[in-house]
Amino acid sequence: MGFGWVSLTTDYGLSDGFVAACHGVIARLAPQVRVIDVTHLVPPTDVRHGATVLAQTVPYLPTGVHVAVVDPGVGTSRRGIALEAPGGLLVGPDNGLLVPAAEALGGVRAAVELTNPEWLAPEVSRTFHGRDVFAPVAARLATGASLAEAGPPIEPADLVRLPEPVLEVTPTGFTAEVLTVDHFGNVQLAAPPSALVGRPATLRVGGHEAVHGRTFGDAPPGQLVIYVDSAGQVAVAVNGGRAADRLRVRAGDRVSVRHSD
Structure with missing residues (x-):
């Protein structure tokens, strides 16, 4: 069935073209989908801040695909993932960023690693997975593509989680x-x-x-x-x-x- 909404949460800032590029990829692949910018002013590489803001915001957003990119490990062996929760889908790096939001939306029901090359940009930059991996995956999910097509399943227990705050x-x-x-x-x-x-x-x-x-x-x-x-x-x-x-x-x-x- 798909979703009418995609949200974006990043640490990209507003002085460069990073956010616009992500918007553009989504608009080209899913022109009927509307995008909500949660924030692009997460302090650079502050995964916990991004996770906290996202988890506290998603319960008030329309049901949709929520993309979050605060990704100091971009280009390394860290996985790109998509999660299914009762209240929506989440797309981003497997570094603890997405799990609190998934729990706020009812808990992780399914998880996959993003490995299907047909879902990604023809050339994937080592340093800009927001544009080349997460935005195109989100657009396809928003138009109704199956989560299972994005890549192999991951056991929810194997997802990276942030340490509990003091x-x-x-x-x-x-x-x-x-x-x-x-x-x-x-x-x-x-x-x-x-x-x-x-x-x-x-x-x-x-x-x-x-x-x-x-x-x-x-x-x-x-x-x-x-x-x-x-x-x-x-x-x-x-x-x-x-x-x-x-x-x-x-x-x-x-x-x-x-x-x-």
Whole structure:
């Protein structure tokens, strides 16, 4: 039956022609398919950031084929793959990027390695698989081609998975890895809402006093607030400022949250 939508998530940036080339390949092979650009500003080679953004976005997209390319191993022995989930298909490198999104769409139901040369560009660049491998595969899947035609099956258990992010909970608080820092400087932590249950109204976040609130306005202007964000993760913001700058953290760092003395 096919799909009417393809989404693109990459670290390609917007100053070169990489994104346009991927759009062009899809448009030439599947002109009736519409493309949603999730983001092309994933920090270069930051697979965890790309995986997090994709997993938190795909539940709100139309059912379709989701292409993600954050691929520091391009041209090496890492596999190109396509995954089937109850909520759609995913195409990209086998480096952990796709699995969280597949789980957000109901779990990996089937997986294949992309080896069928008839599905790829006539000449595949060693450094641009987004254009020459993943975009043409996505276009064919969107037009209704069978996943099984793309290449041999892979056991879902054999897919590369990212290590679990750090979360250490104690009676007086927790330490969590920074998953993402968004455009506003809000710091998303690898902690579920339950990590804040029973915590007092004032906490110490990275050594700074913070209000335990529900929204940015629960803290006075310029003060930190710790809350549950729109993706259902614990996050830290500054009312009218940038929490990442205040805490001096970036993705992959750890932030401690403790009860105030």
